[in-house]
Amino acid sequence: MALLALATFVSGAVVGASLTAMLIHRQRVDMLRHPDRFNGMILDVLRDDLKIDLGGRQMAEVTTSLEQFQERIQTLRREYRPLYDREYEQLETRIGQLLPAEVRPRWQQAFQAARNAWSPPPPPAKSSSAPAGSAPATPAAGK
Numbered sequence: 001m002a003l004l005a006l007a008t009f010v011s012g013a014v015v016g017a018s019l020t021a022m023l024i025h026r027q028r029v030d031m032l033r034h035p036d037r038f039n040g041m042i043l044d045v046l047r048d049d050l051k052i053d054l055g056g057r058q059m060a061e062v063t064t065s066l067e068q069f070q071e072r073i074q075t076l077r078r079e080y081r082p083l084y085d086r087e088y089e090q091l092e093t094r095i096g097q098l099l100p101a102e103v104r105p106r107w108q109q110a111f112q113a114a115r116n117a118w119s120p121p122p123p124p125a126k127s128s129s130a131p132a133g134s135a136p137a138t139p140a141a142g143k
Contacts, residue, residue, distance in 0.1 A: 033120045035074060039066040077122035088115050 030037065043062070046052045054062060092111045096104045 035070060035123060038070060039063070042066055071126065074122050075125070078125060081122060084119060088119070 043066075046054065046062070092108060092115075095111075096107055099107055
């Protein structure tokens with residue numbers, strides 16, 4: 001009887017840990033695919049997890065900081081995306097060349113699906129100009 005209880009407890013712990021890991025992974029992927037949700041997640045952490053009650057002025061400043069951060073991060077993603085794309089394309093080609101010709105189309109399709117999940121394209125640039133005092137980031141020379 002004790003062995004059955006132990007087995008039930010262990011299997012419950014394994015299932016619970018697996019579901020938790022899947023949820024964390026899904027949240028990370030969701031943030032990449034929907035960066036517009038990031039600001040709300042940070043505000044939720046401040047309010048719900050850390051129990052910090054921001055006043056009106058503080059909330060406005062935090063929100064402005066998050067919006068400026070988000071725009072800078074998305075600008076970096078758009079600028080560096082061609083470098084990542086080139087690396088992914090080279091990897092897909094190199095591995096494809098090692099595979100028999102008849103399985104290459106399946107490889108390419110599977111790789112493209114995984115690539116879209118790993119690294120979704122950044123959202124389009126906003127039409128408004130960058131915040132005053134900020135300079136656009138440029139990729140490092142020679143890369």
